[in-house]
Amino acid sequence: MSSHARRSLNILFLFSFISPVLAQTEKPAASATTPPAVKEPTHADLLRGSYGPYRANNDLLFYHLDLRVDPEKKLINGSNEIRFKMLTDGARIQLELFPTLQIDSVEMGKDPLKYERDGGTFFVDFPKTLRAAHTYSIKVHYSGSPMETGRFGCFTFKQDTAGHPWINTACEETGASVWWPNKDQWRDEPQEGMEISVAVPNGLMDVSNGRFMGKKDLGDGYTRWDWKVHYPINNYDVALNIGNYVHFDDKFGDLALDYYVLPEDLDGAKRQFAQVPGMMKAYYHYFGEYPFKKDGYKLIEVPYAGMEHQSAVAYGNHFHNGYLDRDWTGVGISPRFDFIIIHESGHEWFGNAITAADKSDMWIHEGWTTYLECLYVEYNYGHEDEVKYVNALKKKVKNDRPIITARGTNAEPPQDQYFKGALFINTLRNIVNDDTRWFALIHDFYQHFKYQNIMTEDVEQYFNQQTGMNLTPVFDQYLRHTAIPTLELKFDESAGSVEYRWRADEKDFAMPLRVGLKENWETIRPTTEWETMKTELTKDQFDVATDLYYINVDKQ
Known part of the structure; x- marks a missing residue:
């Protein structure tokens, strides 16, 4: 847990109970006279969203997720070893696993532990008090058939066009606990990274986060693929991609670039993924080198649009420029590049290296990464095209509710976090009104908070200090109110x-x-x-x- 996360903890508790909850809907934008419906948080929302005492009493250190996947039966079974350090004395911790999956046992060493389930949450109880500053390890064994839910299915059993199993994950909105037991929130990431071991039928490949450590034939028709993540990782970034993949690679300086696609898409991928070094060059220029160099950078073909899984970016843009074969912004600029490569890879800097400590502040992921698209345009095509590109985002903004949602409630922010967020950042640039100073400011902002979990207050404070301006009312107007000035x-x-x-x-x-x-x-x-x-x-x-x-x- 970062120091910034800890000092915002009391504020988070307060907001989780006194802030109104604004529901996200897929209906058309409400009119100025018809505000969106207000939704009270449910018991499950508060359990999942709040950083309660049985989460706050411990600090994540390490996960080892060890999983076997049966494509024919659509079943998974395995375990997650969880290592943590107690921050205060306590005899209970809180974890999450969707109720559609069975907990087979929870153990500390060889000793079974008692646990209590409450919907998607479960509380592990220890026979003796765990002491502050001491490190402990438990293993959760589980099994079942993960439910398919959310925009991209979260955990899906599909087939490619040749009939081979094609199994992927994408759980940012729904939560990683759909398919594996973990501390399913954003504030605390495993400081020492994690190991991911996935056993799949022989002839298939699993591609997960981190550095490939090798594979082992288990002698029972399955092969285990082992990956090691060397950095803290957000739980929803943890991914498996199982399929009949072929691999090719490249280099950007000393950074390994690895690509995994279906055989029939190899030629298209080699053509399209040639954009990656140019993308890296632009983001290196503005923010510094790729933040997960020990793990390398991967692009992996998936059957959905794309997702920013750390060091294992999911790609499903049909090997064409624009976004799903269309001009994303409508001004003739987005067809010059592959939106998914540029946007989802930008999340490696904002969303993965810098992570919001609560879902309410998700604009730190999406607003900044959408602004990175604008910077990519400026780096490659000039400032005039950047101005045209960023202003094209205005027609996508609804302005029907604030970008920052109620804290501690697991409430999903509105889509405005992308487009209004980027337009707000572009507005900050022009408040500073000195591009040399601005580019130094955002570079140093990223470097200052890299590998931390932060809140909007941290961003405000940094920009106030570095500019010598009181920008808090500006942040509040754009992020905490509906109307623009x-x-x-x-x-x-x-x-x-x-x-x-x-x-x-x-x-x-x-x-x-x-x-x-x-x-x-x-x-x-x-x-x-x-x-x-x-x-x-x-x-x-x-x-x-x-x-x-x-x-x-x-x-x-």
Whole structure:
């Protein structure tokens, strides 16, 4: 558990009980007069989402997930060894496993342990008090048929076009405990990484996270594939990919690039995956080297669109540019590159190396990674195309509820976390109004928080300190309110003046921006109070740099 995570713990408990819960829906965006329905958190939501006492009393150190997968019967069985250090004295810890799977036993060494199940949560009880600062290890044995659920199925038994088993995982939304027992939350990751061992029928391959350590024929028709993750890893990033894969590789400097695809897609993959070194070059330029070098970088073909599994990025974009064969942003730029390669790989920096400590702050994953797409465009095609690309995101924003959801409730943030999040970051860039300073700032921000689990308050504090500005009202307006700020302008052409102020939910909202003529912008610093400036421009001539900020403008 990071120091940043610990110092936000009390705040998290408070918010988990007093914040309203906003439900995510797949219905069309609500109108301004019809806000989305409010959903109270269920008992299961609070168990899963809150960082309760039986989670907070221990710090994860290591997992060893050892699993056997039977494609014919659609069954799994195995164990997860969990090593942890107690932070306070205690005799109970909290873990998760969906009730569709059976817990066969829980052991500490050779001694069986008692446990109590409550839906998808189970509590392990110890016969003696575990002491603070001491390290312990338990093993959970389990079995069953994992349920197929969520957008990508979470754990799916499929077949490829040749009839071979093709089994994959993608559990970010639903939770990794659909298929393996773990501490299913975001705040605490195993500090010492994990080992993943997956036994599959001979002739198939398993590709998981981390460095390939070898395979072993078990002599019973199964082969075990062993992988070692050398870094902390978010539980939903843990993946298995079982199929009739073929492998090819490449290098980016001293970074190993490994690719696993179905045989019939080998030629298309070799053509499309040639974009990876260029992607690495762009992200190295802005943020520094790939964060999981000991594990290497992998792209793995899957039967769904894609997912940011750490060091094992899932790819299903049909080996074409754009996103699922379409112009993602509609301005002619996204067909120049493969969206899944660029976006999902960007999560290695934001989402995997830097992880939100609570699902409520998931914009730290998605907003920043969507902004990385914009930086990729700028690096390869120039600033003018970056401006065009980022502004094309505006039509995707709904502004129907805040980006940050209620903490401690396992509530899924709205889709605006992607597009409004990136537009907010682009707005910050133009508040700083110095690209040399901005690029140094975001590079250092990433390096400062790399391998940590953080909250929005950590991001705010860092940007406040490094810029010398009070940006907290700006963060709050864009992330904790529904509406974006509106610049109100009142023209008095006879007096050659214009009054201006911000209309915003945050009383202390203040944000500089550029106005006047595009060829010769003038920076003003509006607050929520009316101010006046002289101008020779008429209402029609007076412009606002709306391409640089995500705002509304009301000219009166």
